[in-house]
Amino acid sequence: MADHIHLFEPGAKVTFTASDEITGGRLVEVTGNREVAHAAANSVKVVGAAARDTKDGEDVLVLRGGIQNLVASAAIAVGTRIKAAAAGKIQAVGAGENGIGITLTTSTAADQLVQVALDQ
Incomplete structure (x- = not known):
């Protein structure tokens, strides 16, 4: 393998695709390949919180950490x-x-x- 680097720096904002309608300021979980939706209760798949309201199929910025x-x-x-x-x-x-x-x-x-x- 050649060089290996981060796709995103640790704690950085990451863009996903919304797999459902999302409300900004809510936790999101991974639902598919670089896809997220609102986190379910007790989810262990949480990747951060949505930065803004987003419609199904649109890009959503996910804020991690902080x-x-x-x-x-x-x-x-x-x-x-x-x-x-x-x-x-x-x-x-x-x-x-x-x-x-x-x-x-x-x-x-x-x-x-x-x-x-x-x-x-």
């Missing part, structure tokens, strides 16, 4: 490890689960934005 505003599925305390909830929202991890990030702010109810430091 601190992002994500939509809570319920009340979540600051400092809580999180994972994917239904429709690309976030929820607290259960006992023994690792999660994909940690909350930096609190939500008091569903559908509020929470600042999250994503691991990837």
Whole structure:
């Protein structure tokens, strides 16, 4: 094999194709070859969060890592490890689960934005 380099730098924004309608600020998961859709609850295929609303079949920019505003599925305390909830929202991890990030702010109810430091 000749030289081997990153296609995208670690933590860089990556362009995928939407395999369904996507809402910006929601977690997305891999659904096919460089395709994503809203992450399902407890998904282990999360690759980041969509940068903007996107229609099925269009290119969608996925933001990986860093601190992002994500939509809570319920009340979540600051400092809580999180994972994917239904429709690309976030929820607290259960006992023994690792999660994909940690909350930096609190939500008091569903559908509020929470600042999250994503691991990837």
